[in-house]
Amino acid sequence: TTxxxxxxxxxxxxxxxxxxPIAQFRNEITLDTVLQSNMVADPLHMFDCSPISDGAAAVVLAPADVAKKYTDTPVYVKATTQASSPISLHDRADITTLDASMVAGQRAYKMAGLTPDDIDLVEVHDCFTIAEICAIEDLGFFKKGDGGRASEDGETAIDSSIPVNPSGGLKACGHPVGATGIKQAVVITEQLRGTAGKSQVDGAGIGMTHNVGGSGGTAVVHIFSRDR
Structure with a gap:
């Protein structure tokens, strides 16, 4: 990965x-903007890193039959999984893979009876740009080592076959830390309801969220569906 x-x-x-409209940063940048920004920790420049944001998010959970009493457009939780892996880098077999993400993703697909090809969009934990690349590989959207090339070639753009972080992700929408996972759920809910405005992914019916904690020691994956 370059x-x-x-x-x-x-x-x-x-x-x-x-x-x-609720993103923390709503400005276009260029490759030069990123590559010429200050180095934080080689090879990560400042624009490779997400901000820490103030923010809040909320969802209402209810049984399916109850939810329909309050909305004509409920969104269904098809899978919710969590996995853990060693926090220490020296305890990991491969520092470019978060075992927690890979295991949580595999469990979520199994629980929902789906595969990566069934997912219409995904919000991943892009605390750093390399974290998004690793996530889309760990979750099975691209083969190991192909995530960077796919990102560079536009294969994760909002009009691609697997839009990644259409909200702007942690990098641009913001990273309100404890609220980030729920924020992702709100984003997917709006997408599946068709109310995401200019960020709307055409035909979105199934969405995924991926959130990470503890320096990659914990990962949580949800799969949501427009249809029951």
């Missing part, structure tokens, strides 16, 4: 942020 490929993730997420 610096240019990581920068492409940032450029894409900032572009998506311009279409999200």
């Amino acid at each position: 610096s240019e490929q990581m920068a492409a993730v940032s450029v894409k997420n900032h572009h998506n942020g311009t279409m999200n």
Whole structure:
């Protein structure tokens, strides 16, 4: 994975942020913006890193028959999984893979009876640009080592076969830490209801959220569906 490929993730997420009225950052950037920004920790530049944001999010959970009493457009939770893996880098077999993400994703697909090809869009935990690349590989959307190339080639754009972070992700929409996972659920709910405005993914029927904690020691994956 190259610096240019990581920068492409940032450029894409900032572009998506311009279409999200509640995004923290709603400005376009270029590859040069990312690559010429200050180095934080090689190879990560400042624009490879998400902000820490103030924010809040909320959802209402209810049994399916109860939900229909309050809305004509309920969104159904098809899978909810959590997995853990070692926090220490020296305890990991491969530092480019979060076992927690991979296991949680596999369990979610099994619980929902779906495969990566069935997912119409996904919000992943892009605390850093490389984290998005690793996530889309760990969740099975791209083969190991192909995530960077796919990002650079536009295969995760909002009009692609697997839109990644149409909200702008943590990078542009913002990272309100404890509220981030629920924020992702809100984003997917709006997408499946067709109320995401300029960020709307055409034909969105099944969406996924992926959230990470503890330096990758914990991952939570949800799959949501427009249809029961």
